[in-house]
Amino acid sequence: MSTTGVAGEDRQDFTTRENKAIRVRSIALLRVLVRPHRVRFGWTAIMIVASTAAQVAGPLLIAWGIDIGLPAAVDDGNFAPILTIVVAFLATGISAAGFLAAYTRWSIAISQDILGELRRRIFEHTQRLSLEFHERYTSGRIIARQTSDIDTLGELLSGGLSNLVAGLLFLVFTAVALVSIDPPSGVALAVALIPIVAVTWWFSNASRREFRASRIYSTRLIIQFVESMAGIRAVKSFRREPVDRAAYAAKVEDYREATRRTIHVFGIYDPALKVIGTLTVAAVLLFGSFRVIDGTLEVGALLAVVLYTRRFFGPIEDLAMFYNSFQSASSALEKISGFLEERPSVVEPANPAPFEASRGDIVATDVAFAYSAGNPVLPKFSLSIAGGQTVALVGATGAGKSTLAKLIARFYDPTDGVMTLDGRNLTTIGDVDFRRAVTLVTQEAYLFSGSIADNIRLGKTDATDDEVMAAARAVGAHDFITALPDGYDTDVNKRGSRISAGQRQLVSFCRAFIANPRVLILDEATASLDIPSERLIQSALQKLLKDRTAIIIAHRLSTVAIADRVLVIDGGRIVEDGPTAELLKGSGRFATLHRAWRDSLA
């Protein structure tokens, strides 16, 4: 089984080799993200070192206070040593706190910048991936990548990273300080490392599995949530609530159990470290006590040794916490890096020469298209559409009209053969240039949150208010827009619920109108319009299409009437092709279809 890209996203167990491959790609991604910040990282690390060193000095100074300052004061009435020590203690305290505050700020800024970059990458990649990918990878999954996975990573970066560096340094400094005060105690510490490593190895394996499960279940939860909230009307009208509720509750329970297990694994690891710590402290204390009695060790030194040994285990717990969030974050990073590894099947050329459509000639040479091998949607065909022509695609549902339109709009690339626009292979044209030249308007007219005017401007971002209004007038949308509460500034809310399907299509037409492309493709773009609106659109289209290439897919043959040429498609093949008037006079499929439509007007 493959683990490339998003494949294997729902699996919990991988072979050693797969695990390694996944880990390599996750770490590679992390490295790329961290690299631009390495200078700031360096400074942050230095501040962490400074702060930690100052903190480590604390117990040492207290030990000196008791061993040197106290006898001097008690025996000689000399307070100078203790004053010096107290001043030093204050100085280290303030620098420890100051550096702590500074590195906290820095590390949060760095981690937020890294997260921001990752969010941007995922977003950009989402936009780059082909529609083919989006048709199988649900929106809920992408939302899960962008929300809960990023959050998990955020926990690691904001808290964990400074934990890691500070913890490791604290560990080293403490060990050094301990050995310098009392080398034999250092031996005890070294021995303690053995069980620590063993417990950590166990934790690493156990938690990886649990965190992976937790990511999978959290994604499933998000997918169902998004789906049922988006389809709430259908949920309500068909009383699907109980079914959905039960399904959601089952997913919540899976997620709960996975979460419980991740916490439980850590719940064993954490006290296990505590046990090792306690036993080490006891050993150091026991050994130290006898040496104090022998007179080979000062009481103050013993206190310092005990405090240091205790402190040694403090950062180990921090490191455990870090490791915990690292495990959690790496399973999120696995999913994200897999998503980013997906290659779009429609690739933008690396260094495209600039392109500007002139005539709008579209030529398909020996083109074939299949979603999967051996299952052709469009068997091999050739087609030439002269610039300026208005071509209607006619045929039953599922005949392949939309697929042909999507090939021309380069939503897909042909499996075989070459598509050209004004003689340039589509695959060699840069996306920005291509989209300026070719626009596809679909039946599903999606409105984004924001104002009506914003939505129209999607067609031309720098359009003036006058241009927006002119476009709306041209397609007959002006009247309904001005009747809205805030006219062009009306917020369309979620999914344009207050705006009817027909009105959405009008807005979508405004977009196409204002975009003013060389080639316009309309895929059932008028299906929801009422007849007067359609009539307006028809006359607007006639003006609009006069000097550009147009491909129109419409079940309503009224729209077809404005075409110069008709292509009848059946089972992925072009079965009739000719000027509209000519085909009408014949007795072919188009003539039959047209008759049926005429009858439907009754």
Added chain:
Amino acid sequence: MPTVDAESTPPAGAIRGLARILPFAGRDVYGLIAGMAISLISSALALGIPIALEALVDGPLRGDDPTLVWPAVGLIALLGLFEALFIYLRRVAVLTPGTRIDSRIRNAIYDHLQNLPVAFHDKWQSGQLLSRAHTDVGLMRRWLSYGAVMLVGNSIAIVLGIAILFTWSPILAILFLICSIPMFVFGSRFRNRFTGLSRAAQDQWGDVATSVEESVHGIRVLRSFGRGNDSLSRFAERATHGRNLEVAKGNARATLGFWLEWIPDFALAACLLVGVWLASQGDLTTGQLFAFFATAAVLAGPIESVGYLLALTLEAQSGLDRIFDIFDRDNTITSPAAPIVPKTSAGSLVFEDVHYRHEGGDGDVRDVLNGVSLEILPGETMAVVGATGSGKTVLTALPARLYDVTGGRILLDRVDVRDLSLDTLRTRIAMAFEDATLFSDTVRNNVLLGRHDLVDAPASESDAVLAQALSIAEAEFVYDLPDGVDTMIGEQGLSLSGGQRQRLALARAIAAAPEVLVLDDPLSALDVETEARVEAALRKVLSTTTALVVAHRPSTVMLADRVALLDNGRIAAVGTHSELLATSATYRHLISSLSDEPIDVDDEGVSHEHDRSCG
């Protein structure tokens, strides 16, 4: 950009917030209390270690009796082991209760959201909802099972520790306390600043989630216009705002961290100086001084953790506010307390002076429906014709109470629809929408969605219903799908074309076998041949079923016995298609074909036929 700030309830205090969780906790609250108690015990054990140390230093180490070293060290080891045991027990105690409360809240939010009226969902983007139902709930769980427990445990440990400091040296303890006072000042300053930031950040991330959702759902539009980069920069703008809020939060935490680190150090320095002086005066033994600092060292952990725990608490609190923002929305469309059980089930549907105005509409905006009166007889099919945006879709959503009328009433078999239970009402009225929503499920389950009665029925019976519905809707293509009617469709399954989806949605409405069928332009995505076949089959169903059909085309109108013309929020005329054609200019304008349109294509046949057809 629309945020929901304006609608937020004022932030509740931590206690009130906690009290609101209680109903979800049930008996699990005992687990949390046990966790707090155990955390207190483990802190107390940790504080016992310095006491044992003092005994060691002032006892055997002074040379009293070297053999006593063994029990003293043994005691210290034992205390440590018990501390570890109690840490484990604390985790075990809160583990299941914490996750169970989390689950209950998740389920409750989901239920509540499902019950909230469509008008609520029109206004709230699902990104915002998701960030509350997922992220904020997770935050709450971490706070409940870690933050709250540790905060209580640590606070008591700090009090206890200070009490122990008093036993070693009252003067030093008082000095330590006085020096610690500024911590409270900085703590409360932090609290004020952080609360606002945390709420703003959470709202912002909700908006970011909405951006993501829209960019995925609208990807075809963005792709066709090549607007990926623009949407990216809008998204980046929102995300950068979120980042800035997070950085501000981090800075607030850093400032608090500074004081929490520095003030105890300052206090310890003062104590060291005074302690040495006291010892020099003979008022303090070395062992006591030793123990004082060992206790203070144990205290350092809990004091430092207060900053993190406080931040966690404040975040959880504002997350909780956001969660309760949702719970506080009342479900305005509910079953009545005493629903009427209808005696007759003929299926007459009557609109009586029905008004509808969108929620939050201004005073000067007229009602979308402004006094609609319409009677649909049992078994009759009524088409609704009206200009784009005339309120047809709202009209169709009212009988099944997806929205409630804002004036007048709707009667189903002479009973106000608001007097029926929602379940009864929605069993009796089935709908097919123009934008067909299919769920991630099998074809079979999607089509039989409305037939809860068939869940336990024999397969043969449900198969028959399924086959009939699919045949009427001309949706037999599903038998050619990879797994036939058991093929997974919807977002997580096979993607279907618009026409295919629409036919399945129609099949779903037919399979529900309702008394009243409401169809909102159900055939718009079908090609002419398919539409003709569907209509022929549909006619049989409609001959016995009351139906309300939104129509844009003459062909759809032909399904109806009568036609209602919706104009300016009112029913302007009711009659048969030919009556209306004869009497209403508006109707002719709306429904007649494109005959009066100047056609560039010089095909006389077409225009001629058009002229004739609209007679």
